[in-house]
Amino acid sequence: MVLKKNVERQIGVALWRQIADRIRLSISNGDYDQTGMVPPEIKLAGQFGVNRHTVRSALAALAEEGLVEAIQGRGTMVRRKERLSFPISRRTRLSQGLSNQVRDIRSRLLAHEELPATAESATALGLNLGEKLIRMDTTSSADGRPVSYSTSYFPAARFPDMARHFEELGSITKSFAAQGLADYVRVSTEIVARHADANELATLKLSAGAIVLETIAVNADPDGVPVQYSRSRFAADRVTLKMET
Amino acid sequence: MVLKKNVERQIGVALWRQIADRIRLSISNGDYDQTGMVPPEIKLAGQFGVNRHTVRSALAALAEEGLVEAIQGRGTMVRRKERLSFPISRRTRLSQGLSNQVRDIRSRLLAHEELPATAESATALGLNLGEKLIRMDTTSSADGRPVSYSTSYFPAARFPDMARHFEELGSITKSFAAQGLADYVRVSTEIVARHADANELATLKLSAGAIVLETIAVNADPDGVPVQYSRSRFAADRVTLKMET
DNA sequence: AAAGATTTGTCCGTATGTATG
DNA sequence: ACATACATACGGACAAATCTT
Numbered sequence: 001m002v003l004k005k006n007v008e009r010q011i012g013v014a015l016w017r018q019i020a021d022r023i024r025l026s027i028s029n030g031d032y033d034q035t036g037m038v039p040p041e042i043k044l045a046g047q048f049g050v051n052r053h054t055v056r057s058a059l060a061a062l063a064e065e066g067l068v069e070a071i072q073g074r075g076t077m078v079r080r081k082e083r084l085s086f087p088i089s090r091r092t093r094l095s096q097g098l099s100n101q102v103r104d105i106r107s108r109l110l111a112h113e114e115l116p117a118t119a120e121s122a123t124a125l126g127l128n129l130g131e132k133l134i135r136m137d138t139t140s141s142a143d144g145r146p147v148s149y150s151t152s153y154f155p156a157a158r159f160p161d162m163a164r165h166f167e168e169l170g171s172i173t174k175s176f177a178a179q180g181l182a183d184y185v186r187v188s189t190e191i192v193a194r195h196a197d198a199n200e201l202a203t204l205k206l207s208a209g210a211i212v213l214e215t216i217a218v219n220a221d222p223d224g225v226p227v228q229y230s231r232s233r234f235a236a237d238r239v240t241l242k243m244e245t
Numbered sequence: 246m247v248l249k250k251n252v253e254r255q256i257g258v259a260l261w262r263q264i265a266d267r268i269r270l271s272i273s274n275g276d277y278d279q280t281g282m283v284p285p286e287i288k289l290a291g292q293f294g295v296n297r298h299t300v301r302s303a304l305a306a307l308a309e310e311g312l313v314e315a316i317q318g319r320g321t322m323v324r325r326k327e328r329l330s331f332p333i334s335r336r337t338r339l340s341q342g343l344s345n346q347v348r349d350i351r352s353r354l355l356a357h358e359e360l361p362a363t364a365e366s367a368t369a370l371g372l373n374l375g376e377k378l379i380r381m382d383t384t385s386s387a388d389g390r391p392v393s394y395s396t397s398y399f400p401a402a403r404f405p406d407m408a409r410h411f412e413e414l415g416s417i418t419k420s421f422a423a424q425g426l427a428d429y430v431r432v433s434t435e436i437v438a439r440h441a442d443a444n445e446l447a448t449l450k451l452s453a454g455a456i457v458l459e460t461i462a463v464n465a466d467p468d469g470v471p472v473q474y475s476r477s478r479f480a481a482d483r484v485t486l487k488m489e490t
Numbered sequence: 491a492a493a494g495a496t497t498t499g500t501c502c503g504t505a506t507g508t509a510t511g
Numbered sequence: 512a513c514a515t516a517c518a519t520a521c522g523g524a525c526a527a528a529t530c531t532t
Contacts, residue, residue, distance in 0.1 A: 012262030012306070013440060013454035014519060020257075021440045029365075040497055051521045056498085061257070072498045073528030085435070090490040120274075189488040190330070193438035193458050193481040195258060195266045209256030209263075211456055213438050236438040243434040243488055245335040259508060296510050496530070507519065
């Protein structure tokens with residue numbers, strides 16, 4: 001039988017990073033739950049068909065993330081294995097969906113501005129080109145770990161005080177409520193994945209070079225009128241998106 | 246104002262690949278639709294804060310993918326910008342969902358075997374540990390381009406001839422029908438993103454080092470009894486997953 | 491308690507890939 | 512195409528800590 005190496009050379013992604021990705025996945029899959037230890041470096045090296053030093057680089061990156069801890073003579077322990085599961089459904093609410101997974105969920109307003117609608121945001125929100133929008137950049141942390149980084153657009157005519165309310169309430173749902181919108185539903189969600197850019201690395205406090213899951217979503221009021229268009233980036237190695245159908 | 250470089254060094258992902266990722270995203274966002282041309286190398290180099298050679302490596306990779314074409318003295322043209330949109334809903338069907346986006350969708354059986362249920366597959370399918378399962382590795386191509394690579398598990402007791410039917414019919418839906426299951430629904434879908442492994446690179450014919458979107462899904466019959474547990478990998482730069490709620 | 495096996499940590503050198511100018 | 516600097520990956524040798532017999 002041929003050895004499956006599962007990693008590739010000379011492709012613009014360093015071997016140690018590919019290997020770190022795969023070990024991270026194994027951890028979150030519970031592959032090492034029996035012993036709570038990652039296999040020895042030599043064994044992993046054989047498994048992936050690389051030098052032990054390369055595996056060490058991968059493990060160093062995971063240790064940096066706080067995911068594992070190496071002890072000389074003993075081995076490398078798994079320290080955490082949680083992945084936040086983000087529910088996506090017709091009634092997607094950030095804080096509600098996570099409330100049973102984490103103690104503390106906190107959202108912060110990074111920036112906001114008023115601007116005219118572009119082609120993209122206008123069609124998403126069913127507005128005319130150039131109508132006033134409010135843009136808000138927000139980030140959410142679960143138990144202190146940043147998990148999402150969102151850019152949202154709201155029709156300024158209908159929700160003029162979005163930013164002020166959000167700053168005070170720390171929640172989109174509550175900010176809508178404060179402006180007379182009691183309920184809203186998710187009408188569409190698109191999902192793409194790509195490498196994080198420098199901005200996302202910084203705000204999500206990602207181990208550099210990481211992957212982000214991006215959701216492009218539209219929320220509407222009960223009558224179907226769009227009220228929010230948002231692009232949210234999640235740290236791909238810290239979350240799974242869970243669709244409820 | 247500080248220049249946003251949007252790329253980072255020394256992170257295990259080569260600059261040229263990060264830049265290729267970002268240009269690919271810009272293309273699929275339609276940023277270059279006006280002219281149909283990618284900005285000149287020098288301009289891109291300035292934009293990302295790197296040397297022109299580095300941008301050239303990125304463009305070479307995109308040209309290799311067939312996404313752009315450089316012409317001496319003229320510039321670099323965008324050749325394709327499509328991204329397949331994969332619908333995910335309660336009634337997710339691969340071929341139906343794509344039928345209005347591509348002419349020809351084709352599925353192939355790569356391998357199959359009978360094996361006892363592991364902890365993971367048993368819980369997903371509501372079976373006891375060790376009960377017989379059928380595993381099938383399949384891949385689907387849209388107009389000749391591979392888009393998905395799936396590993397599915399079926400209870401062998403109920404669907405003993407899954408592989409034979411699939412080989413003939415090229416469709417899970419039809420194979421179920423041939424064994425007396427007229428309808429089924431998607432009950433859960435989890436989504437993660439990570440770097441592709443060598444196996445996925447080969448079967449999806451990915452430009453190496455690419456990212457895959459993985460969906461972990463369970464389908465059930467109308468009575469809610471699980472009939473299929475599957476892990477599907479999509480080329481992240483060729484698809485968006487679209488949730489319908 | 492001692493010896494040997496296992497496992498991580500450190501140091502050397504060399505070849506190739508990546509990025510700049 | 513050339514030159515330069517640094518990152519990546521490999522290989523080997525040995526030290527240090529821990530576990531097993």
